[in-house]
Amino acid sequence: MKKNPTDWEQHYQNKDTPWDKGLAAPALTAFLKAKQILYGRILVPGCGLGHDVRELSAAGGKDTEVIGLDLSPTAMEQANAFTKVGREQFVAGDYFDLPEKLLGSFDWIWEHTCFCAIDQDMREEYVKASASALKTGGKLLAVFYLNPYDEEHPPGEGPPHGCTREELEERFGLYFKITEHWQPDKSYPGREGKELMMILQKK
Numbered sequence: 001m002k003k004n005p006t007d008w009e010q011h012y013q014n015k016d017t018p019w020d021k022g023l024a025a026p027a028l029t030a031f032l033k034a035k036q037i038l039y040g041r042i043l044v045p046g047c048g049l050g051h052d053v054r055e056l057s058a059a060g061g062k063d064t065e066v067i068g069l070d071l072s073p074t075a076m077e078q079a080n081a082f083t084k085v086g087r088e089q090f091v092a093g094d095y096f097d098l099p100e101k102l103l104g105s106f107d108w109i110w111e112h113t114c115f116c117a118i119d120q121d122m123r124e125e126y127v128k129a130s131a132s133a134l135k136t137g138g139k140l141l142a143v144f145y146l147n148p149y150d151e152e153h154p155p156g157e158g159p160p161h162g163c164t165r166e167e168l169e170e171r172f173g174l175y176f177k178i179t180e181h182w183q184p185d186k187s188y189p190g191r192e193g194k195e196l197m198m199i200l201q202k203k
């Protein structure tokens with residue numbers, strides 16, 4: 001099994017980043033407006049250029065410290081070049097090999113297009129990495145891209161790789177209790193009805 005088969009760094013160096021829509025995930029923006037603000041320490045794995053990181057940081061203000069993590073050093077350089085909106089930081093690193101000091105240190109994780117980007121063989125590791133990053137009782141807020149398939153991205157040729165609600169319940173259920181799930185009202189154009197939001201609490 002190859003841990004990180006896609007050369008994400010090359011994508012960022014070549015500016016070949018079709019997933020980057022230039023703004024935070026609409027489902028996150030809607031959640032922060034309508035539901036609640038996330039406070040404390042928040043981790044955003046696979047944050048890319050950091051639009052979600054800044055959205056969370058601006059919403060949480062001084063009571064929030066958001067760490068954006070990405071495999072690609074170029075993505076982290078570009079994310080750092082944006083004007084700071086709060087106490088956000090960007091770290092180049094591998095979610096499957098988190099630095100010791102980050103383990104067990106987060107109140108929240110925000111998942112958006114990292115789970116669908118990793119190899120499907122690494123999903124068990126993703127669940128373990130998420131559980132190990134959170135404090136006991138910490139929560140994972142996620143928008144899962146259930147169905148990313150179209151003519152350009154047929155099943156089996158990802159990333160992105162799709163998933164089902166049943167698979168998520170089974171995989172995450174080992175370490176997390178699913179407290180809420182719903183279909184988001186807001187999505188990027190083309191993703192409407194293809195995403196599922198979940199709040200999962202570490203057991």
Ligand SMILES: C[S@@+](CC[C@H](N)C(=O)[O-])C[C@H]1O[C@@H](n2cnc3c(N)ncnc32)[C@H](O)[C@@H]1O
Nearest residue numbers: 008019020046047048070071072094095113117
């Ligand atoms: C499809 S992109 C999404 C980026 C960002 N979430 C967005 O929506 O713009 C997937 C991101 O996950 C990062 N990534 C993939 N595997 C990773 C890993 N093991 N650890 C950290 N980041 C990873 C990639 O470098 C890439 O930036």
